[in-house]
Amino acid sequence: MSEASLLELKGIVKRFPGIVANDHVDFDLRRGEVHALLGENGAGKSTLMNVLYGLYHPDEGEIRVKGKAVSIHSPRDAIDLGIGMVHQHFMLIPVMTVAENIVLATEPTRAGILLDYDAAVARVEQIARTFKFVVDPRARVENIGVGQQQRVEILKALYRGADVLILDEPTAVLTPQEAKELFAILRTLTREGMSVVFISHKLNEVLGIADRITVLRRGKKIDTLPREGATSETLARLMVGREVLLRVEKKPAEPGEPLLRVAGLTVRDNRGLEAVRDVSFEVRTGEIVGLAGVDGNGQTELIDALTGLRKPAAGRIRVGDEDIAGANARHALDAGEGHIPEDRQLRGLVLEFSLAENLALHDYRHQPDSRFGWLFPRRLFNSARSLLREFDVRGGQPQTPASALSGGNQQKLVVAREVSRDPRVLVAAQPTRGLDVGAIEFVHQRLVEERDEGRAVLLVSLELDEILSLSDRILVIYEGRIVGEYGPDVSDEELGIAMTGGARKDAA
Amino acid sequence: MTEPVAPQEQGGFSGLGGFYERAGGVIVPIAAAAVAFLIGGLVVLITGHNPLTAYQAIFEGTGFNWPYRLLTGQDRSEAARDLQQTLVVATPLILTALAVAFAFRCGLFNIGGQGQYWLGFIGALLIGTHLHGLNRPMHVAVGILAGIVFGAFWGGIAGLLRATVGAHEVITTIMLNWIAIFGGQYLFELNGPLQGPIASLPRSEIIDDSAKLWSVWGDFQPLHAGIFIALAALVIYYVVLNRTTLGFEVRAVGFNPEAARYGGMPVRRSYFLALAISGGFAGLAGAVNVLGFKYSVDTSDFGSQVGFTGIAVALLGRNKAIGIFFASLLFAGLQTGTSTRQLDPDVFDPALATDLATMIQALVIFFVGAELLILYVWRARRYVGIRPRAREEPAL
Numbered sequence: 089m090s091e092a093s094l095l096e097l098k099g100i101v102k103r104f105p106g107i108v109a110n111d112h113v114d115f116d117l118r119r120g121e122v123h124a125l126l127g128e129n130g131a132g133k134s135t136l137m138n139v140l141y142g143l144y145h146p147d148e149g150e151i152r153v154k155g156k157a158v159s160i161h162s163p164r165d166a167i168d169l170g171i172g173m174v175h176q177h178f179m180l181i182p183v184m185t186v187a188e189n190i191v192l193a194t195e196p197t198r199a200g201i202l203l204d205y206d207a208a209v210a211r212v213e214q215i216a217r218t219f220k221f222v223v224d225p226r227a228r229v230e231n232i233g234v235g236q237q238q239r240v241e242i243l244k245a246l247y248r249g250a251d252v253l254i255l256d257e258p259t260a261v262l263t264p265q266e267a268k269e270l271f272a273i274l275r276t277l278t279r280e281g282m283s284v285v286f287i288s289h290k291l292n293e294v295l296g297i298a299d300r301i302t303v304l305r306r307g308k309k310i311d312t313l314p315r316e317g318a319t320s321e322t323l324a325r326l327m328v329g330r331e332v333l334l335r336v337e338k339k340p341a342e343p344g345e346p347l348l349r350v351a352g353l354t355v356r357d358n359r360g361l362e363a364v365r366d367v368s369f370e371v372r373t374g375e376i377v378g379l380a381g382v383d384g385n386g387q388t389e390l391i392d393a394l395t396g397l398r399k400p401a402a403g404r405i406r407v408g409d410e411d412i413a414g415a416n417a418r419h420a421l422d423a424g425e426g427h428i429p430e431d432r433q434l435r436g437l438v439l440e441f442s443l444a445e446n447l448a449l450h451d452y453r454h455q456p457d458s459r460f461g462w463l464f465p466r467r468l469f470n471s472a473r474s475l476l477r478e479f480d481v482r483g484g485q486p487q488t489p490a491s492a493l494s495g496g497n498q499q500k501l502v503v504a505r506e507v508s509r510d511p512r513v514l515v516a517a518q519p520t521r522g523l524d525v526g527a528i529e530f531v532h533q534r535l536v537e538e539r540d541e542g543r544a545v546l547l548v549s550l551e552l553d554e555i556l557s558l559s560d561r562i563l564v565i566y567e568g569r570i571v572g573e574y575g576p577d578v579s580d581e582e583l584g585i586a587m588t589g590g591a592r593k594d595a596a
Numbered sequence: 597m598t599e600p601v602a603p604q605e606q607g608g609f610s611g612l613g614g615f616y617e618r619a620g621g622v623i624v625p626i627a628a629a630a631v632a633f634l635i636g637g638l639v640v641l642i643t644g645h646n647p648l649t650a651y652q653a654i655f656e657g658t659g660f661n662w663p664y665r666l667l668t669g670q671d672r673s674e675a676a677r678d679l680q681q682t683l684v685v686a687t688p689l690i691l692t693a694l695a696v697a698f699a700f701r702c703g704l705f706n707i708g709g710q711g712q713y714w715l716g717f718i719g720a721l722l723i724g725t726h727l728h729g730l731n732r733p734m735h736v737a738v739g740i741l742a743g744i745v746f747g748a749f750w751g752g753i754a755g756l757l758r759a760t761v762g763a764h765e766v767i768t769t770i771m772l773n774w775i776a777i778f779g780g781q782y783l784f785e786l787n788g789p790l791q792g793p794i795a796s797l798p799r800s801e802i803i804d805d806s807a808k809l810w811s812v813w814g815d816f817q818p819l820h821a822g823i824f825i826a827l828a829a830l831v832i833y834y835v836v837l838n839r840t841t842l843g844f845e846v847r848a849v850g851f852n853p854e855a856a857r858y859g860g861m862p863v864r865r866s867y868f869l870a871l872a873i874s875g876g877f878a879g880l881a882g883a884v885n886v887l888g889f890k891y892s893v894d895t896s897d898f899g900s901q902v903g904f905t906g907i908a909v910a911l912l913g914r915n916k917a918i919g920i921f922f923a924s925l926l927f928a929g930l931q932t933g934t935s936t937r938q939l940d941p942d943v944f945d946p947a948l949a950t951d952l953a954t955m956i957q958a959l960v961i962f963f964v965g966a967e968l969l970i971l972y973v974w975r976a977r978r979y980v981g982i983r984p985r986a987r988e989e990p991a992l
Binding site for chain 1: 839
């Protein structure tokens with residue numbers, strides 16, 4: 089592109105068996121800019137950046153850094169060229185201190201045998217000062233928050249001399265407050281002349297931080313546009329290739345009788361500590377109640393207890409007139425609960441099972457799936473075929489293993505199973521985690537439909553936007569307690585403050 | 597949604613892995629066996645023999661040339677005897693392999709086939725020696741049933757321990773093996789409580805004729821009806837796993853116990869049942885051996901490895917019914933083809949041949965096992981320097 093480009097990718101092609109992950113993609117990065125790489129899951133964003141970082145070798149195309157054609161065969165080469173990458177999952181050693189982790193990365197190329205720890209700390213402090221980071225180099229990584237850990241990762245790249253930072257979905261693990269802090273850091277970095285590639289599929293973030301935005305769709309570059317003038321709607325259309333409803337359209341709720349009633353519920357976590365403390369609430373028919381909270385404030389344990397997967401230490405959980413506290417999952421299912429679990433791969437699906445078998449995961453014991461313990465695979469297939477069509481699950485036949493589906497379609501599969509069982513109460517935990525806009529739209533519409541059909545829906549999500557756009561009432565959980573109840577028109581500031589315990593300053 | 601599926605959504609590693617899994621399911625065990633025989637051939641060469649003639653002699657010793665001779669109308673009485681022998685050996689191998697495979701499909705590693713085999717053996721033996729006056733079908737049926745029940749009991753102990761206190765089945769089944777072996781020796785040793793009528797022999801009584809399985813082919817050490825029981829067990833194994841709700845639960849638990857629990861399945865009951873059923877298969881192996889051709893037991897018999905060889909058969913057969921059938925033929929053939937009785941010492945010393953058979957077995961297991969290792973390394977290689985990201989993203 090222009091002379092101002094620090095780094096250029098030209099005509100990058102990367103093929104994997106059966107697919108073209110990057111199809112002649114051009115991308116350039118200018119000094120001091122944040123350039124967002126926007127696209128749905130599987131659009132080829134990560135592949136492109138892995139090419140740049142030396143994890144993949146492109147089949148075609150050229151990489152130029154500071155005007156010179158280079159060939160990058162490994163992350164080592166990338167680092168030598170001043171390119172650093174922060175992955176979504178951090179690669180830090182928990183028992184080591186911040187300074188040790190940062191220095192460790194370059195350890196192999198250094199001569200001496202002994203680590204000069206004080207020098208390491210001093211060096212880290214100096215870099216942190218330069219870029220106005222707040223970190224304690226002597227703190228152990230396992231004792232600091234996720235936001236802090238991410239800063240350590242960024243520092244690690246800076247320490248290695250990076251002037252180009254690639255951040256792969258950096259906000260996925262952060263609270264809204266932490267994300268704001270990250271954005272402040274990124275602005276400081278760009279002011280100091282650093283350049284940032286920001287990979288994301290979240291429109292708001294991209295509009296909030298990027299100077300320029302490149303949209304990828306199905307391996308192809310669709311467009312590069314400046315932030316000025318870009319809107320969520322245009323970006324969503326470029327990303328998905330059609331108009332997308334970003335707002336959930338729904339009628340006002342018409343709540344009826346309380347259906348899910350929780351009273352005095354206390355649940356212990358795996359370590360035996362009280363993760364949920366004396367929680368009481370109700371969900372009525374025909375309403376969506378959102379449970380907002382920062383990850384790790386007892387949501388997981390609460391969901392487990394509600395769905396019969398964990399025995400509560402105290403309290404009552406009733407679905408209609410049936411007490412299901414301390415029962416097993418089957419009892420909760422039979423009482424009329426549906427459960428879209430937090431982690432579809434850990435729990436929601438048997439990845440080796442076919443789509444048909446996964447759809448029958450709860451009801452295999454009953455007619456028409458089986459009779460007297462005898463299973464009828466053909467009936468499983470037939471009912472699966474119509475469900476896959478109804479819920480628009482793509483990429484597989486009833487006999488395809490679930491592992492072959494993309495994340496979005498796996499999630500649709502889970503939603504199809506839970507919704508088609510016609511539950512009275514639907515517990516939806518992180519129902520759109522990792523999904524892209526098209527799939528999110530689908531799941532959201534489906535949840536609203538369920539509400540309108542008179543089910544009681546409990547939505548547990550870490551995404552404030554999701555809570556705000558879907559819920560008719562919002563509960564906030566903090567350190568295992570319900571600390572507030574709000575109407576649907578509450579501001580996200582107000583929720584954010586409640587989610588972090590009101591007066592607490594540092595969310596990290 | 598009106599948008600067509602992005603091509604990436606169907607590809608990635610999972611798609612490739614899926615293809616590999618389908619092709620590898622057949623190719624890898626065959627390739628493993630081929631390479632094992634190749635290396636075995638090199639060893640034969642080093643000992644100064646011709647590997648081709650040695651292998652030919654071993655092959656003829658298995659009796660697998662019998663169909664050829666049948667078709668060409670050559671004399672086949674010797675081949676028939678050899679094949680009968682091979683099938684008699686294969687029969688319990690099929691069953692002890694099923695004992696490993698069934699538990700494996702539930703995510704459990706049943707090392708206790710040997711002990712469960714002995715329980716079934718002794719159970720059927722007691723019916724054969726201590727229950728009199730039944731007609732033959734009834735006596736055989738009760739003996740078979742006793743073998744299954746005894747084996748299932750032994751497997752069930754490990755299952756119960758796993759389900760209730762979480763004791764790992766590898767540890768408990770190994771311990772139960774030794775209890776069964778030493779307990780069995782104790783029963784039949786000199787002055788043991790169940791020693792037979794000959795005071796100088798550490799041997800049990802011989803079962804009644806009415807308890808003996810029918811011979812179906814041949815006169816001298818004939819093939820007995822146990823082979824049909826083993827074949828039926830293969831079918832039952834397949835049907836239970838794929839056509840019953842119990843099998844559905846067992847497979848779900850084996851693949852992902854957390855998802856099974858979420859699905860409302862009784863995970864711990866599945867652990868118990870899977871090990872009990874596994875024990876039943878191994879117990880059945882013991883029953884067909886004692887009712888089929890052993891008829892009694894000598895304390896020296898307790899060195900048998902049939903339960904352990906079953907692990908190798910299941911591994912090579914990839915826990916599939918059809919795979920186990922062919923793998924059991926291979927392992928049984930290696931055993932009979934290299935036995936002193938079948939192999940001409942001028943072609944290849946039977947003592948060497950037995951070692952060769954053991955070596956080939958070990959190599960087969962090694963290569964089948966290494967395949968998993970290769971796959972693992974290959975998978976890991978892609979992640980060097982990059983930890984798996986959000987797992988829902990195809991690892992492009």
